[in-house]
Structure formats: C-alpha cells, structure tokens
Amino acid sequence: MGFIADVLKSCFSRLKVADLEQLIRQWGYLNNDELSQLDFSKSKLCVFRDVLSFCEDKKRHKEALRKVNDLDLMCTVKNSTKKKWTMYKLQDKKSGSKENWYSDPEKFKRKLQQQVDLYFDSAASVSVTLQDGALWCRLYLPSGNHFMTANAVYLIHYPNSHCFAISAFKVSVQNFLFQCLSNLFGYHTLTSMNLSGLQYKSLFQLAFNKLGETSFGKLSDVQSLPFISRRKRKAEEIEREPNLRSEDVAMKRHRSLSLEAAFGEYQQPVLESLRFKVEAKFMGKKNIENFQDNGEPFRCCVKFEGPSVLDGVRNLASCGLANEPLPKHLLRVNSLGTNNFVLKSKEKS
Amino acid sequence: MYQTLIHKYSSEYDETWRQEKPAHQQIDRFTPYGRTPQSRRISTAVPTTRGRRKNVHTRTKSRSDSSSEAEDLKGFTNVTWRVYKLSPLYKFSSAPKDLKRYGQLLSSCVEAANQKGLFVENNVSGKALFCVQEGLKKTADDPDAIQILVKGKKGLGTVDTVILTATLCGVEMEGDLLVPDVKGHFTYYPVLLVKSTVAMTDVLITWLMRHFDCKISPLVFPPVYMAWMIAMWSGALANTNRKNKPVELVYQVPSECEGIKKITYTIEAADCLRVWNSIHDSKSDMFTEEEMSTFISSLEEHFYSLFRVKLNAMQLSCVGTSLCYIGRDGILKIYSAEHVSCILRHLTELSMEHFSLTRGRKSTVTDRVVGTKGREVCVLYNSKLEWTYPVSYLRYIVMEI
Numbered sequence: 167m168g169f170i171a172d173v174l175k176s177c178f179s180r181l182k183v184a185d186l187e188q189l190i191r192q193w194g195y196l197n198n199d200e201l202s203q204l205d206f207s208k209s210k211l212c213v214f215r216d217v218l219s220f221c222e223d224k225k226r227h228k229e230a231l232r233k234v235n236d237l238d239l240m241c242t243v244k245n246s247t248k249k250k251w252t253m254y255k256l257q258d259k260k261s262g263s264k265e266n267w268y269s270d271p272e273k274f275k276r277k278l279q280q281q282v283d284l285y286f287d288s289a290a291s292v293s294v295t296l297q298d299g300a301l302w303c304r305l306y307l308p309s310g311n312h313f314m315t316a317n318a319v320y321l322i323h324y325p326n327s328h329c330f331a332i333s334a335f336k337v338s339v340q341n342f343l344f345q346c347l348s349n350l351f352g353y354h355t356l357t358s359m360n361l362s363g364l365q366y367k368s369l370f371q372l373a374f375n376k377l378g379e380t381s382f383g384k385l386s387d388v389q390s391l392p393f394i395s396r397r398k399r400k401a402e403e404i405e406r407e408p409n410l411r412s413e414d415v416a417m418k419r420h421r422s423l424s425l426e427a428a429f430g431e432y433q434q435p436v437l438e439s440l441r442f443k444v445e446a447k448f449m450g451k452k453n454i455e456n457f458q459d460n461g462e463p464f465r466c467c468v469k470f471e472g473p474s475v476l477d478g479v480r481n482l483a484s485c486g487l488a489n490e491p492l493p494k495h496l497l498r499v500n501s502l503g504t505n506n507f508v509l510k511s512k513e514k515s
Numbered sequence: 516m517y518q519t520l521i522h523k524y525s526s527e528y529d530e531t532w533r534q535e536k537p538a539h540q541q542i543d544r545f546t547p548y549g550r551t552p553q554s555r556r557i558s559t560a561v562p563t564t565r566g567r568r569k570n571v572h573t574r575t576k577s578r579s580d581s582s583s584e585a586e587d588l589k590g591f592t593n594v595t596w597r598v599y600k601l602s603p604l605y606k607f608s609s610a611p612k613d614l615k616r617y618g619q620l621l622s623s624c625v626e627a628a629n630q631k632g633l634f635v636e637n638n639v640s641g642k643a644l645f646c647v648q649e650g651l652k653k654t655a656d657d658p659d660a661i662q663i664l665v666k667g668k669k670g671l672g673t674v675d676t677v678i679l680t681a682t683l684c685g686v687e688m689e690g691d692l693l694v695p696d697v698k699g700h701f702t703y704y705p706v707l708l709v710k711s712t713v714a715m716t717d718v719l720i721t722w723l724m725r726h727f728d729c730k731i732s733p734l735v736f737p738p739v740y741m742a743w744m745i746a747m748w749s750g751a752l753a754n755t756n757r758k759n760k761p762v763e764l765v766y767q768v769p770s771e772c773e774g775i776k777k778i779t780y781t782i783e784a785a786d787c788l789r790v791w792n793s794i795h796d797s798k799s800d801m802f803t804e805e806e807m808s809t810f811i812s813s814l815e816e817h818f819y820s821l822f823r824v825k826l827n828a829m830q831l832s833c834v835g836t837s838l839c840y841i842g843r844d845g846i847l848k849i850y851s852a853e854h855v856s857c858i859l860r861h862l863t864e865l866s867m868e869h870f871s872l873t874r875g876r877k878s879t880v881t882d883r884v885v886g887t888k889g890r891e892v893c894v895l896y897n898s899k900l901e902w903t904y905p906v907s908y909l910r911y912i913v914m915e916i
Contacts, residue, residue: 442821442822444821446821448786448790448817449816449817449820449821450790450812450813450814450815450816450817450818450820451793451813452813452816453809453812453813453816454790454793454794454809454813456793457790457793458789458792458793460789462786464782464786464790464817465782465783465786466780466781466782466783466786466817467761467779467780467781468778468779468780468781468818468821468822469778469779469781470775470778471775471776471777471778471779472768472774472775472776472777473773473774473776474773474774475774475775476774477773477774478768478772478773478774478775479774479775480774481772481773481774481775482768482772482775482824485769485771485772486828487768487769487772487824487825487828487829488822488823488824488825489823489825490823491823492822492823493821493822493823496822509821
C-alpha cells in the first residue's frame with residue numbers, strides 16, 4: 167500500500183484545490199457513500215488521508231493500484247502544460263503489418279500492454295484514456311520498489327496521424343520503449359521532429375503542417391481536426407480604439423498588411439521557445455577595420471523564449487523592434503514543423 | 516543639529532556670502548522650487564561614460580595569481596552569490612576577539628529571528644562564525660576580508676550544514692576614500708557577497724546595518740556595466756586546456772512586445788575572441804569605451820543580419836563568460852578560481868564609484884535633508900530620494916564641510 171500512497175500523494179500534490187473535487191468524482195473509484203464522507207473544504211492533506219484510507223479498506227490491491235494509475239493519468243491530462251512534450255514522427259511502415267490505428271482506448275491499452283510485457287518487467291503498468299479525440303497513455307516502467315515520478319512516461323496520439331507526443335523518459339529505457347511503440351504502431355522508425363513545448367495541441371498543429379496528411383487525406387481535407395486552432399488574433403490597440411490617432415498611418419497599415427500576409431489573421435500555435443544554431447560568416451565587421459577573417463564560420467546559438475514565441479516574432483515587427491521583411495527562417499516556422507533550426511552559410515561551389 | 520545647519524545655509528545664502536566663502540566651500544545651489552517641468556529625463560546614480568575615454572584594467576595589478584591563492588579562493592566558484600554595496604562600517608574591528616563577539620551577537624540574532632518564525636523551514640538553529648578570509652588583501656589600502664558563516668541544522672535534520680556564507684571585502688581599492696580624521700572610526704568594505712536564503716540574508720543585512728550603522732543595498736548592474744564586463748572578460752580564456760564556456764548575452768524584450776520575454780545570444784568563446792582581437796590590441800593592458808562599444812555593436816550587427824531584430828533597442832539583463840555569469844539584479848556566479856580577485860576588483864571599483872558619487876554630493880546634503888526616520892536620514896537630490904544615510908555617516912560628511 168506504500169506504493170499506492172506514493173502515487174496518490176504525487177497526484178494530490180499536482181492538483182489544485184479547486185480541481186480536486188471534480189476530479190475525484192470523475193475518477194469513479196469511490197462510491198457515493200465514500201464521496202459524501204469526503205470534506206473538500208479541508209486541506210488537501212486531509213482529503214488525501216481519507217481517500218487513502220478508503221483505498222486501503224477495499225483490500226483489493228491490484229484493482230486499487232490500477233485505479234490510482236488511472237487517477238495519475240487524469241491529473242496529467244488536466245495539467246498537460248506541466249509536462250514538456252516532444253514530437254516524434256512515424257516512418258517506414260513495416261511490410262505486412264496492418265494499419266494499427268486504434269481509436270478504442272481499451273484495444274489500444276491491450277496491445278500496448280502486450281508489447282510492454284515483452285520488453286519490461288511484469289510490474290510495468292499501462293493506463294489509457296480518450297480525451298478530446300486523443301489517446302492519452304501512461305506507462306510506468308519501474309526501477310526499484312519505490313514510486314518515482316521519473317519512471318512514468320506519458321504519450322499522446324491522435325488516431326490516424328503519423329506522429330505522437332511523448333514526455334521525458336530515461337535514456338536507459340529509450341531503446342526498449344521505442345521498440346514497443348514501433349511494434350504497436352507498425353512502423354520501423356520513430357524520428358524526433360526537433361519540436362518540443364508545453365502546449366501539445368500547438369505541437370500537433372505544427373507537426374501536422376509539416377507532415378500534411380493523415381490516412382484520411384491531405385491537410386486541406388481535414389481542417390476540422392481537434393488541435394487546429396481557428397481563433398483570430400487579438401486586434402491591435404490602434405484598431406480597437408477609434409479615438410486613437412496615429413501619426414504614420416500609412417506606414418502602420420503597410421506593416422500590418424505585410425504581417426498579415428506573412429502570419430495570417432489567425433492566432434499562431436503556442437511555442438515557448440525557438441532555437442537557432444548558426445554557423446555563418448561574420449556580418450558585423452562594418453566598424454572593424456582589421457577583422458581576422460580566416461574563412462571559418464562564426465558560431466552562435468540564438469534562443470527566443472516567452473509564453474508564445476511565434477506571436478512574439480510577429481509583435482517584434484509590429485512594435486518596430488524588427489525590420490521587415492523578416493527572414494524566412496522566422497516566417498516559415500509554422501510550415502517547417504520544428505522549433506530547433508540550424509542555419510549555415512551556403513558553401514560556394 | 517542638522518536642521519540648524521539647513522537654516523544656516525539657506526538664510527545666509529546671497530551673492531555677498533558666496534563671494535566671501537572660499538572657493539572649495541562654495542555651494543552651487545540648485546533650487547527645487549521652480550516651475551514643474553513638462554518632461555523629465557530619468558537620471559541614475561551611474562556615472563555616464565558616453566563620450567569620455569575610460570581606461571579599465573584587464574589584468575590584475577599585483578599579478579600574484581599563484582596556484583595556492585587559487586586554492587584559497589576556490590570556495591567562491593560555482594556558487595550563486597548576491598552582491599551588495601555598503602557604506603563604511605562604524606567601529607568595525609577585525610581583531611580575533613571582536614570577530615568572536617560579532618559571531619555570538621549574530622548567533623543570538625538568528626535565534627531570535629527563528630523564534631519569531633521568520634524562516635520557512637522551522638527550527639533553523641544557527642551558530643555564526645566570523646573569520647579573516649585569506650587571499651583577498653592585495654594592497655595596503657585593502658581591509659582584511661571577512662568571511663561570515665552561519666552553520667546549523669535545517670528543519671528536522673541532525674547534521675550541521677552551512678546555512679549562510681558571506682564575505683566582506685575590498686580588492687585593490689585605489690586610494691582611500693576615508694579621510695584620516697575619521698579613518699579610525701570607520702572601516703570601508705565596498706562589497707558584500709552573500710549566499711543564502713532570502714530570509715537569512717535579510718537577517719544578516721539588518722544585523723550589519725543596525726550594529727555597524729551602515730547602509731547596505733544590492734549592487735545592480737545596468738546594461739552599460741554588463742557591456743563593459745563582456746568586453747573585458749570575453750577575451751580572457753579561463754583555462755586553455757579545457758573548452759571554454761561560450762559568451763552569453765541575455766536581452767530582455769520590452770513588455771510592449773507580447774509573446775517574447777527574452778532573447779539569449781550565445782557565442783562560441785573562440786569566435787568571440789577573434790572579434791575582440793580584431794578590435795583591441797592584445798599587447799595593451801587598457802582598453803577604451805570606443806573599443807567596448809564597437810565590440811558590442813558588431814555582435815548586435817551580426818545578429819541583425821541574421822534575424823533583422825534590433826538588439827540595440829533592448830536591454831541586457833544577464834551576461835556570461837568563461838570567467839563568470841552576472842545578472843542585472845546583483846547575481847554573480849564565478850567559474851574560474853584564478854580570476855576571483857580580478858572579478859572582485861572590478862566589483863570593488865563599481866561599488867566605490869557609487870560611493871564617490873554620493874560623497875561628491877556632500878556639499879548639497881545638508882540642504883537636502885528632508886526628514887529623519889529612526890536612525891536614518893532621508894536625502895533628496897535632484898527631486899529624487901537617494902540613499903538614506905545612517906546618522907553616524909552623516910555626521911562624518913558634515914564634519915568635512
């Protein structure tokens with residue numbers, strides 16, 4: 167029961183007080199009598215102790231363990247932005263394998279459990295749920311007798327798509343884990359897309375813009391996918407306030423039109439960072455008389471960070487902190503489907 | 516007594532009085548009672564260096580960077596320090612018996628704070644130790660560097676750990692800012708480094724301010740200071756046998772631009788050195804403001820050519836080199852033990868510049884006193900509230916007039 171207590175403690179520590187009651191009821195493990203005995207106005211610690219005592223009273227260890235694993239997954243679904251997600255794409259379909267596209271969470275769970283049992287300890291557990299059209303999985307790959315949050319790996323997959331998002335995992339389990347997923351999806355290769363962030367819907371949107379198709383067809387046929395954001399961006403202050411007068415209306419209008427042509431009128435996907443590794447000729451020698459140009463590239467790394475970097479890049483231009491036209495490697499992030507770039511000078515032939 | 520002095524100067528001020536007074540005692544009076552200006556320029560206490568040639572040492576004068584000294588100063592490396600500047604300490608002594616007494620007093624202060632519940636971790640019991648730190652006294656003008664340690668048990672722990680580490684120092688202080696008449700009463704430590712929790716740091720600073728009648732405040736590094744540090748230290752390779760840390764510049768994006776908070780620009784140390792050597796003559800010990808400006812602007816120009824983003828419209832918030840990492844709010848992390856003295860020397864210089872600025876206003880202090888607050892005196896300078904001088908230090912300033 168110590169393991170169950172550790173998992174429950176981990177769940178409660180991640181949950182906000184306001185979300186606690188709703189999630190416990192949604193969980194469905196406690197019956198109505200037990201739910202009525204819980205006092206959610208008390209501290210989280212009190213509620214945790216009560217819930218733990220109910221789990222212990224049931225005296226069905228395996229079922230209790232399965233249920234708390236499900237609760238852990240529900241907490242992750244609720245607080246998905248607390249995890250950093252990395253996108254992988256599926257390549258090189260295995261010959262002879264059927265399309266292993268599962269939208270039924272139970273089928274998906276059985277298949278995944280079979281694969282996990284082949285490569286990992288029998289104590290490894292799998293939980294699957296369906297949320298907003300996506301399959302959410304939790305794999306617990308134990309190393310030792312105690313619960314450790316680092317041993318839990320979470321995965322998000324939209325049925326019929328060629329990519330998935332995965333949370334952080336230990337390097338030691340990577341080979342076996344990827345072998346499981348390769349067998350599960352029926353593809354030889356799982357390739358990193360160099361795309362990571364906290365907002366999984368934006369990551370899927372960017373991945374989709376890059377991959378461009380599902381088993382249903384091309385991108386243009388599937389505009390109504392659940393992770394495609396169709397909200398228009400907030401109007402600028404000058405547009406919102408009719409009483410504001412700008413001194414250089416023509417310049418601002420021209421800038422606004424060119425930015426709209428470059429970025430569109432909809433909100434950009436949310437990315438927290440954009441990283442560029444640059445190996446290019448040094449271009450800052452205008453004021454340097456005797457620059458030691460030995461032909462070697464000038465190596466640097468640039469990282470843009472913020473709550474929504476793509477919107478921020480657009481705003482840099484609209485605030486006048488960047489001059490137009492912006493370079494292509496800033497404008498095409500949406501279609502390139504990655505947030506880690508390498509820029510190199512073109513080699514002279 | 517201070518109000519009397521104010522009345523004396525204000526009532527007796529006229530052209531006749533001005534002509535009678537010797538030149539060194541004349542006060543250039545600036546009256547704040549004019550018409551309210553329609554716009555203001557925000558002035559800072561930082562000396563503006565634009566347009567003036569400024570020489571900065573790149574190497575330490577004493578050249579005694581022996582391996583044993585680096586070993587003594589190893590405790591300063593790979594630790595995140597908070598940097599503070601101080602006014603002179605009143606009646607401070609570095610004699611062993613006095614240091615022992617200070618330790619006992621600080622221990623009781625920590626205990627009292629613990630009983631008041633100021634610490635998040637309950638039952639932080641602390642024993643304070645004051646000792647002389649070796650390896651930082653480079654010249655005769657430098658005071659003995661003092662290390663302050665508070666050891667104790669955190670929470671329910673049974674093992675003693677170091678809860679607070681602090682160092683009072685002044686390295687290669689150029690000239691003595693304390694006049695001989697008052698030197699016997701005051702000891703000047705320009706720099707205080709502290710590594711601890713916020714609550715414990717507050718306890719130490721409050722105790723020092725009350726016990727030695729001094730003023731301690733964070734030593735902030737405006738972007739121009741950080742640009743100097745980048746220019747000075749990006750050319751210094753910490754250890755040629757190891758791969759050097761890249762030079763890092765972190766720019767803060769203005770809040771009007773929503774979506775991006777900061778831009779981190781990291782340059783390989785060797786490439787940065789190549790640019791620096793093209794600007795600065797490596798044989799020369801000194802370098803100028805023009806060289807510093809050219810260096811920074813050439814890096815920003817390269818960035819602009821890649822992204823068309825104007826870094827010169829943003830402010831530096833943190834900089835990192837092979838030697839150290841510095842944040843605008845007084846955060847410091849030193850990587851190289853061999854260059855601890857060099858870095859502390861520069862911090863001493865910056866702190867002393869602040870002190871010189873405030874001392875340079877001594878002739879206006881008496882007619883800018885706006886009130887007293889306990890043991891401190893509030894001073895108004897150029898319509899802005901500046902340092903609150905402790906009473907003892909004000910006495911020292913007035914004695915010079």
